[in-house]
Amino acid sequence: MLRVAIIGASGYTGVELARILCNHPQVQLTAATSRQYAGKPLAEVFPNLRGKTDLICENLSVDELCEQADLFFAAVPHKTAMDLVPQLLQEGKKVVDLSADFRLRDVAVYEEWYQEHSSPEYIKEAAYGLPERYRSQIKNARLVANPGCYPTSVVLGLAPLLEAGFIDPDTIVVDSKSGTTGAGRAAAVGTLFCEVHDGFKPYKVGGVHRHLPEIEQELSTVKGKQITISFTPHLLPISRGILSTSYARLSPDATAEKIRTLYIDSYQNEPFVRVLPEGSFPATQHVRGSNFCDIGFAIDKRTNRIIVITAIDNIVKGAAGQAVQNMNLMCGFAEETGLEGAPFFP
Numbered sequence: 001m002l003r004v005a006i007i008g009a010s011g012y013t014g015v016e017l018a019r020i021l022c023n024h025p026q027v028q029l030t031a032a033t034s035r036q037y038a039g040k041p042l043a044e045v046f047p048n049l050r051g052k053t054d055l056i057c058e059n060l061s062v063d064e065l066c067e068q069a070d071l072f073f074a075a076v077p078h079k080t081a082m083d084l085v086p087q088l089l090q091e092g093k094k095v096v097d098l099s100a101d102f103r104l105r106d107v108a109v110y111e112e113w114y115q116e117h118s119s120p121e122y123i124k125e126a127a128y129g130l131p132e133r134y135r136s137q138i139k140n141a142r143l144v145a146n147p148g149c150y151p152t153s154v155v156l157g158l159a160p161l162l163e164a165g166f167i168d169p170d171t172i173v174v175d176s177k178s179g180t181t182g183a184g185r186a187a188a189v190g191t192l193f194c195e196v197h198d199g200f201k202p203y204k205v206g207g208v209h210r211h212l213p214e215i216e217q218e219l220s221t222v223k224g225k226q227i228t229i230s231f232t233p234h235l236l237p238i239s240r241g242i243l244s245t246s247y248a249r250l251s252p253d254a255t256a257e258k259i260r261t262l263y264i265d266s267y268q269n270e271p272f273v274r275v276l277p278e279g280s281f282p283a284t285q286h287v288r289g290s291n292f293c294d295i296g297f298a299i300d301k302r303t304n305r306i307i308v309i310t311a312i313d314n315i316v317k318g319a320a321g322q323a324v325q326n327m328n329l330m331c332g333f334a335e336e337t338g339l340e341g342a343p344f345f346p
Contacts, residue, residue: 002331005031005069007084008076009057012181013098016320017073022052024324024338026331031068035059048115066091071331073323074098082119085143089122094142101284102126102145103214114209128218129326131335132156132270138329145325147218149318150176150211151234153244155218156273156293157310160266162222163324166259167221167248167306172229176244177236179284196237209233215238240315241284246308256299259306263295271336272317272325282311289313291321291343313343 006017009032021029034041038059043049045057065072071094074081082097088095104110107120117123127141128134130152138144147155154174163168178199183191190196190203203209212231219227236243260278267273269301270279272291276282282294294311312318328335 001028002026002071003028003030003069004071004073004327005033005034005065006073006075007030007065008074008114009042010034010045010079011185014318017075017317017323018042018046018049018053018055019187020316020320020324020338021088022049026333026337027327029053029055029104031055031060031065032057033060033065039262042260057331061078062087062091062143066093070094070097071327073320074326075320078114082117082122086119086122088138089143092338093333096129096144096146096317096326096330097126098323099212100148100214101149102143103128104217106217109213109217114212122209130155130218131322131325132267132273133159133218135329138326139332141330143278144323144326144330146319146323148211148214149178149182149242149312149314150209150231150244151218152318152322153242153293153310153312154215154231154246157214157244157246157308158219158248159222161228161248161259161306161308162219162264164254164258166251166254166262169223169225169227169248171249171305172219172227173216173230173247173249174229174244175234175246176231177234178242178314179236179238179240181240182242182318183235191235193337196235199237200234202232202234204233207231221319236284238284240313242310242312242314242318243282243284243287244310246310247305248333250299250306252306254306259297259299263297266294272339282309283309284313285345286315286341287311287313290340290341291325292343293317296303 034057127137129144144171276296281296
């Protein structure tokens with residue numbers, strides 16, 4: 001059994017990791033850290049885990065942690081991760097980092113959008129943890145930078161079109177909506193029930209959301225040229241889920257038939273990407289609690305634009321589920337292990 005630990009187990013991503021790992025047949029969850037809940041049973045902090053784990057939340061040093069596990073999920077904020085992850089790697093451990101600290105390959109870009117990076121030497125060796133694009137690198141990595149939730153939904157939808165040259169990369173507009181778990185578990189006025197319920201609002205408007213450079217990095221890598229997009233996120237009055245709608249002008253030779261064939265060919269062997277039938281479109285409730293990304297599209301003939309719609313669960317495929325998918329690849333397990341469950345419904 002592979003011994004695994006969650007560093008930062010008190011947030012939504014941490015509990016989702018625990019839920020998945022407790023049912024994983026080839027791992028043993030041996031440690032869960034939390035400064036806030038140190039000394040409390042994890043199943044008391046998150047009652048949904050009753051009967052699944054008897055772990056006690058601990059506030060451990062890196063040396064103490066290294067004695068307890070072989071692979072670590074770092075579910076801590078950016079800045080905290082860049083100081084912690086190198087210590088784990090130096091002790092010969094494998095790490096899936098769920099912060100933004102190792103996602104951006106250009107240190108200058110990271111420092112423009114976040115803060116000074118204290119461990120830039122580790123950025124080059126980090127595999128970007130989107131298995132559908134970087135499977136071979138992930139298999140050989142000791143450090144995987146788990147993608148952001150918005151980038152996961154956008155890149156999976158647009159990458160095949162960019163590779164095939166079916167869209168004009170200078171015309172991409174992305175409109176994304178997220179459930180409130182995307183804002184984290186810490187109390188904040190903007191995500192209180194009475195502030196969110198019966199409402200729908202944009203935030204970080206005007207190209208200032210921190211996932212934007214990550215999206216542009218990955219789309220630019222696919223196309224082999226710098227791509228700049230318009231991206232606006234919105235907050236939905238739901239607990240979990242992301243729905244991204246992307247628009248772009250079609251190239252002259254792109255047809256609906258060619259595009260459908262392209263998506264099917266691109267994802268037919270991907271266990272967690274579902275290309276929907278013609279006339280069907282993704283919905284957050286159809287991926288809830290699962291590691292699936294659903295993709296659908298339509299062509300607006302009046303404007304010669306394609307409309308690509310993707311749906312994921314932001315704390316599964318957008319965070320914890322994808323992290324476990326990456327762990328499976330890193331450790332030689334079947335990629336779907338622990339993630340086979342159908343979505344929740346309703």
